[in-house]
Amino acid sequence: MATPVYIRLRQSIRVSSGHVIRVRDVAKVAGPSSYKQIIESMAIHNIEEKDKNIVVIDIHPLIELILKRFPHLELEIIGPNQCVVHVDKKLAKKPSxxxxxxxxxxxxxxxxxxxxxxxxxxxxxxxxxxxxxxxxxxxxxxxxxxxxxxxxxxxxxxxxxxxxxxxxxxxxxxxxxxxxxxxxxxxxxxxxxxxxxxxxxxxxx
Structure with missing residues (x-):
């Protein structure tokens, strides 16, 4: 019998420029602790200059990433299918x-x-x-x-x-x-x- 793991994407998050987005940043994971810690630490996307100020993380690449590592898991998706990532650019100086x-x-x-x-x-x-x-x-x-x-x-x-x-x-x-x-x-x-x-x-x- 497949092991169930539950994933609920956040609706939106804020990260700084250059941040490596991991599963724990964009989603809540519930399941056996042996899988949960590894899944949460998986890298999804690296924020680069070309991303500008908004990146959308879709659930499908996330599912493929997890199943590639653990093909026997049964993933249950709860909530939204996308997480909007707002990139906070570093300000050169404070407003005048x-x-x-x-x-x-x-x-x-x-x-x-x-x-x-x-x-x-x-x-x-x-x-x-x-x-x-x-x-x-x-x-x-x-x-x-x-x-x-x-x-x-x-x-x-x-x-x-x-x-x-x-x-x-x-x-x-x-x-x-x-x-x-x-x-x-x-x-x-x-x-x-x-x-x-x-x-x-x-x-x-």
Missing amino acids: LIIVSVIWVLLFIGAAMAIMNFHYDVSMEMVQQKLHFMLTGEKEEHPLWIQVPYSIGLGLGMILFFNHWFRKKFNEEPNPMEVEVFKYQEDLDHYVAINENKVEQDEDR
Whole structure:
């Protein structure tokens, strides 16, 4: 009777340039320890300059590699059939403080303009003036007792909504930005796995 070995590919991983990708990097292996250690140490692909920043490891070359060494094993594949490898290139130097500051200022101004244009579109100033008149019976062009707390509350609400204060998180729940980035990364990995399987393309040549 064939010995079963279970393999579950990771959806994506990150490695540094020049890294030798082994089975343990891209997959979880379950089975007899005598086979597991050898399988996990098998080299699959060596990251080179031609790989650029993304490599796709497909399950089929992995199966062939293992069966070539252990033809009597029964492999059970669980989960995805490709693992997307993101190659982190070594940066020559840290980003310039001036460039980071300029980008931060541009983002700050853009966000401020977006908030102000929204308030202008919904006539927020007029709404606050009417609210002041309803509560006090007096007309006031700048009801600061409403506008100031509203402005402070708007900032606090954004902090709570994004669940971040600089690098500090208030709880373990992901914020909306992290969810959107995760969905984008998931779609990107799915696209790359289908259209840019470089390892498999090299083997077909």
